[in-house]
Amino acid sequence: MRRFRCVSAGRFLFVTGTLLLALFALAGCQARKGADGGGAVYTVADPTGDWGFPSPFAHYPRGPGYIRMHFLFDTLVWKDEKGFVPALAESWQYLKDENAYVFRLRKDVTWHDGRKFTARDVVFTVDYLQKNRYQWTDVSIVTRAEAPDDYTVKLVLARPHAPFMNNFAATVPIIPEHVWQGVTQPEQFTDKRAAIGTGPFKFVDYNKEQGTYLYEANPNYYGGRPKVAQLRFVKINAEVVPAALRQKQVNAAQVPPEVVGDLEKEGFTVIKGAHDWVAKLMINHTRPPLDNPDFRRALAHAVDRQALVDTCLRGHGLPGGAGLLAPDNPWYNPQAELYPYDPATTAEILTGLGYVKKGQYFEKDGRVLELELLVSGEGVGVPGSPREREAEMIRSQLEKAGIKVNLRGLEAKTLDQRVGEWKFDLALSGHGGIGGDPEILNRVILGQSFLSARYDRSGELNELLKRQLSAMDPGERKGIVARIQEVYAREMPALPLYHPTWYWTHDGKVNLFYTYQGVGTGVPIPLNKLAFVR
């Protein structure tokens, strides 16, 4: 830049300015054209965008990741809004004596690369998963897989396992032997062949940076020809999703509750989700005074869960089921509701425990009853997860009941760590999965994750939880699960606050539905592949 041509600097800037504007307008109208490419293309919006390469081992260990994969790979059995439906297996049967399941496979199924699908692929899948640590669900329940002939397969279980159908048969994707033979590091295996499955859609493209996926219809899918030629997933922030819907840039998306009314008026179809997520007030039951169940019951009475729903969720949610399961859950047991909002009972219990109310707060041997409530600013990233608003409201409710509460805002992962290491009094957290198989109860009561209550002091509860897994008869299992909820409610190791209602909206091209007990192990997203082939 020997000599700075600033004489023309002014002109240069003027020119670039106009060029930018012209391009702005030109590209503007172009984008308009691209969006509504006729019925052929179906676009789904997602705020996070990138959920990993859609192969069984490479997708990130989250619900949406599994959804991206499930369009390409099929499972033995699948579920629709009411219950189990045949998929790769036409029919199946449980041999009580051998504690094994026999599946008769369809004969007209081909892989996306044209190869025939046989029982050998199923056996290969089971063996492969044993060796390569499948992260999405526990596969150790199946000890042996046999294929007496090309189209029947027998899976022998280690022990009677009630959730097998839901958590294994309807979840584990069957992978082609001729592709995965010899693949040592499955999660690194991300070239196009890794996406060859038997599902209704074929893999076309996945862009990590843009967070976009492109599938095309699999014409000879045994379950029927998909109604849309192309299926696209694009990344759009939750705040602008309503606008994207209105501008026809996307066909379906999860929308914030507040805008549901307007969208319905504008002719969009709104579907209300099952309450699969539960916001919980984690209680450190290893530390006095919280280790005393009575104290925890007093706390439960002091929190007005209905008010939380009415104000913080503006009515879009259900008050927390005391037994962890949401009131509209098929396994829900109404008797577990032991805690109507009643600060007077709280005062009664506390005085019973030796606390004396001086001024605004209760005191015991000179010290004010004071607890610290941890909350994370941006919540758990799921719409409706408990944030500052909920924390402020719970604090004011507990203070009204005479318990002094200090609020402390922490970054999400920091909060999880402190809960995991029992370095807290109360904390706001929450998790999904309660809409799926009741096996979730085991994980969130006895499990070691920071989301779990990690409460094993009630012998009766531990016993019930173990029995429910092996209760193969649905009626018997339902009774056990009901009892579990009552005992849990009585012990109250962690207080379920509310279940946020999630809404999905679509333009009606494909009538989406919420799958029975969630997709696969319990993913509460209404993108079931069956909807696209009906």
Place this chain on the structure above:
Amino acid sequence: MLEIRNLWVSYGGLPVLRDVSLTLARGESLAVVGESGAGKTTLGLSILGLVEGECRGEIIWRGKNLLALSEEELRRLRGREIAMVFQNVETALHPLYAVCDQVAEAMVVHGLGKGEAADRALALLERVGLRPDRARAYPHQLSGGEKQRALLALALANDPEVLVLDEPTASLDPRTKGEIVGLLLEMVRDRITLVITHDLAAAARLAGQMAVLYAGRLVEAGPAADLMRDPRHPYTRGLLRAYPHLATTKDLQGIPGRMEHGVEGCPFHPRCTQRLEACAVRAPSPVPAGGRTLACHRGGIVPLLEVRGIAKSFGAFRLLRGVNLTLYEGETLALVGESGSGKTTLARIVMGLTAADEGEILLEGQKVEKRTPEFYARVQMVFQQPGESLSHRLNVLQAVKEPLDVQQRGTEEERLSVVKRVLAEVELPCDDGFLKKYPHQLSGGEVQRVAIARALVLEPKLLIADEPTAALDASVQAKVLKLLLDLQEKRGLAILFITHDLAVARKVSDRVAVMLEGRIVEEGPTWEVMASPAHPLTRSLLTWAGPQLPPAWARRGSWPAHEEFSGPGRPSAGAVSSR
């Protein structure tokens, strides 16, 4: 032909230039001199239309009034027909471009192709003494002289007809200054040049005409040589007196007071020693006077004393044979000559102590018949022998107060305060103890200073000093002489200094007159007479005075020739240490 008519320039209401009119013909060069702040640079800038202030009047160039032109028309003119070289050399060049690029740009701006402009720039820079490798350098890599050459080249890029040079020689060392002036002389031939400077020597060499600017007004203009030799306006004389150059003889003298703008009447009047009430009322407009223009109500420096055709003879011996002499106001004229050449007699004649046979004495233009008290109030004399001129019976107070008593001036207290003031002026104590002392209790220097005090008490315009310091030893003489010059500077006192000692005459006088046998044989500015004496007597007087130079100088022989110095203007290390 560039003509400036009644130019008024003011910044925010405060006038900087007042009613300046000048004309320059092609090939003529005019030097504008004056103290800084007089508006010299503003004059230069107004020609180029670069003045931020408001301008009134006209600047006619090629029939067009520059002040009326639009910015665009002026822009096309600048650099092509009228160019300017700026004052602060250090920052006048753009720090980020090579010199040759800046010179080339001056041409490109006026339509020359880039390639051709670059070549011509290099050629032009070579002509002003910057070799191509120096020409491609950046301003911070050049010396002061080289920058000045570059700026000159910049101005001459489009061969302008009018060239304005603002302090072209300021802040340059003598050797570079000499080279630059030589270069300028060659460059300004057949152009109209305006040289703005306070360096009178450079002005004299560069310009034919000279104009003196004071507080925005033109006070004197005319041929440069005349002005230098014989300044007519008190301010011009003040400038010349204050300007040291190798040939200066007289001690440097400043001008009392400070320059102020917006003064009523003649701008110089607060500092002018020959001002009248009229000077404070109306500003004099420049009027042609004897080949130059002059702006002074009194027509320039007033001839104070004129001696015409004075002759005196004692019996057969003709002591004075027709002496003609003029002494101007605020000037020292030294009357030298051997003793017995009639110097003292002439003085006595002027004072009226001795009657002249023929000739007449004029004071401020009027013929002097009888010595009236007004005459004595304006002319006083100090005699050679201090002791004799004071009567032994009068103490200091009475002696100094006597002239006031004679002229009955003011009340007793006023006289006392005047005496004290005058004594203070001659640096004598004015406490009662001293006032009561008698001459014999004082030293020779003190007595002479009392005599001077007495002479000044009437605030005379002219002081005739007849060998006032001859009887004093050197140190006292130095103080008295300095005293006289200070009074001259402060009060504008004219002194007729009679002496036979050329060295003293040299240090005290503006002009010198040599007397031989009753006649003035040579007269002129002291530096000219001393430098190149015309009359044999003057030359012999000088040689007699010669050997008294300090011995060290004498042994040195002739000064080393100029060329021996190596390096630009700095004597080689060897030469200096050996002395």
Place this chain on the structure above:
Amino acid sequence: MLRDRPFATYVLAVFVILSLNFILPRLMPGDPLLAIYGEEALLAMSPELKEELVRRFSLDRPLSAQFLAYLAALFRGDLGHSYYFNAPVSRVLLGFLPWTLLLTGLALCLCAALGVVLGIESGARRGRPQDAVLLSAALFLGGFPDFFAGTLLLLFFGVTLGVAPLAGALTPYAGKAGLSLVLDVLHHLTLPLLTLVVVRVGPFYLLTRNTMVTTLGEAFILTARAKGCPDRTVRYRHAGRHSLLPVVTAAGLQYAHLITGALFVEMVFSYPGMGTLLYRALLTRDYPLIQGILLTAALAVLTVNFLLELVYVKVDPRVVRAR
């Protein structure tokens, strides 16, 4: 601006940054295992899986060993393996880096160019209404936080007018190529770029304006006018270029601020740059990725500083070698 013995000090600075990069993420509470796998209750976190993950992330080895391994790997140019993305960090970065460089690079150039020109025009017309308007606008707009300005622009142009794209760096799978792809990318780039420029042009403008005012008082400006240069040449070629000097020095510091600003803007426009990547990496405590991002950001800032220093020597001949 690292001036003395430039190269040695840069190496030292990079080493300091490397160690900080390594230590800081690990100081953050919460470990990758919990962050990545803990959140989803549906996962059966069997003990064997946990142990294998610990081995794969080499979390079991002592910190010092990990640090040395990190440096050795870095020496070989291997930035380590991202836990969450399950891919080499360098490959992940290569995907996101170009978008951020495009955004911040263009923003820096536009801010500088716009700031300088406006500064020159405003400086030349000091005191007059146009200067006052520009000045108060710059001071007022400078007060907007990045995410606030971004959201407003998105709401106005994207949602209400629907002229601008709502998210992303390009229209996915629109089958565009060549020029139309470029146009599409620019169309998506307009709003984030506009946000960054509107908020970040202030400092450049003020700096140029002030230098311009002092420069116009210099002697060489009078020489330029005496040369007969037209007003615009005087303003740009003479005064402008001289006022450029402080802007070049300030640009280095401004670029570091620009990158942090870009973090928020990328989130508002879900622009696939390093900002969104860093936020995700922090959420999942993906140490290698965080280190990679910090290192790249650091190198970007240092390179920009280094380039600016070269530009400065070009612009100002008085500076011969490293001052």
Place this chain on the structure above:
Amino acid sequence: MHVDYWAHLKQSNAGRAGLILVCLLVGVAVLAPVLSPWNPGAYTGAIFSPPGREHWLGTNDVGQDVWAQLLFGARTSLAVGCGAALLATLLSALIGGTAGLLGGLYDRFWMRAVDALLVIPPVIPAILVGAYLRPSLAVTVALLAAILWPGEARVVRAQILSLKERAPVAAARTFGAGWGHILVRHLIPELGPVLVAVFVQGVRRAVFLEAGLSFLGIGDPAVVSWGRMMQHALRFTYLDVWKWWLLPPGLALSLTLGAFALLGFALETVFHPRLRR
């Protein structure tokens, strides 16, 4: 060149405007309880109600009065902004100043540290502090100051370096004045303008960062601040609630920063006479 800053400030219209704005803001912050009928934290039950007679600026997602929050938010934002900027300016003057003065290894060490710190995005230290320390106003101010001072230290050091060479300092050294004397008598007063400019810039960045912190959910949720208000409002941009919930704090914020910038600008002309010509 000692100039009566106060008189001059009042003179230049930029200074006057800045002064009026700042006084207005401080007044609003102080008189908050008087000006707003509602308590900022109170749940008024009316959720997302547009501005009306009852609530001048409407209510937010849980029915808290936006106008009250704006007023009380002014307190936090001003306190955090000015506090952090002041601390940062002191720190930068101390470190930048001494580094500039002493030079040598000490100087090089600090400058490399500054370069390294400058490059780290403030997000990481923010999370660290949030995790380990109990967040309170003081902690936030200290954290913000720690993030701000590196940039400012470099500016101060550059200024000290140029001042060190100036004639009056050299002259002072010829009288045998030690660095202490020079620092107090010559350098610090001369640094006045730079410190003011750096302070104003500091306030601006501090308030920005405070808004960013609440984005990450760090800090005491009970404290109302403009940054936190904006964070909550940003989640509901799909409704038209943003018009009366997101805009006011944003505009208030830029008005505050504009005011400080005006003050900075006016003061700058005080210290560079040529700017004033």
